[in-house]
Amino acid sequence: GSDGNFLKDQQIRSEIMNTVMNYSVYLPETYDGTRKYPVLYILHGMDGGNNDWLQDNTGGLWAGGGTMPSYAKEYAEQTGKELIIVAPDGENWFYCDGYNSGPKYMSYFFEEFIPYIESTYAIRAERGSRAIGGLSMGGYGSLYYGTLHPEMFCHVYACSAAVYGAG
Numbered sequence: 001g002s003d004g005n006f007l008k009d010q011q012i013r014s015e016i017m018n019t020v021m022n023y024s025v026y027l028p029e030t031y032d033g034t035r036k037y038p039v040l041y042i043l044h045g046m047d048g049g050n051n052d053w054l055q056d057n058t059g060g061l062w063a064g065g066g067t068m069p070s071y072a073k074e075y076a077e078q079t080g081k082e083l084i085i086v087a088p089d090g091e092n093w094f095y096c097d098g099y100n101s102g103p104k105y106m107s108y109f110f111e112e113f114i115p116y117i118e119s120t121y122a123i124r125a126e127r128g129s130r131a132i133g134g135l136s137m138g139g140y141g142s143l144y145y146g147t148l149h150p151e152m153f154c155h156v157y158a159c160s161a162a163v164y165g166a167g
Helices: 067-079 105-120 137-148
Strands: 005-014 019-027 039-043 084-088 130-135 155-159
Touching: 005 105, 019 067, 019 105, 039 067, 039 105, 039 137, 067 084, 084 105, 105 137, 130 137, 137 155
Parallel strands: 039 084, 039 130, 130 155
Antiparallel strands: 005 019, 019 084
16 A cells, blocks of 8 residues: 655745645655646644644554555556645644634645645646545535635545534
8 A cells, every 4th residue: 555655744935824834745656747647635633734644544654555545546546547645734723814813824725835736746736636625624624625715626525524613
């Protein structure tokens, strides 16, 4: 399950957040930058981080291929389609602007993060090739983003979405 490249704790300088933000990315084994891939933005839950979805069930980073990379590999084997997985660090801001008087995370995500990712990696930057999903707080974020921006995502996945008390 570990075929592909996992780049943990990559960084982007955000003017909106006024800090350096972390993210992690999974690139398929065939990735060489010459052809473009669909992308899945995967959002972590409360008290999580950008590496959560890309670690195995023991908590070891990439030791057994990681949760999402393993699914990506299985999907590729079954369908012949590969994808890039991007996991941003949402800290505990519910992926919103101003949650608990916090920063403008949603503005950062749409105005800086997605454009940066889609210009840095070989990604098909179009609705039909862009999906978003998440767990708990990340499930809330994926539902929130998918509802606010249906023109951006062809698929929205929310696992145990925390849909109360946020926003």
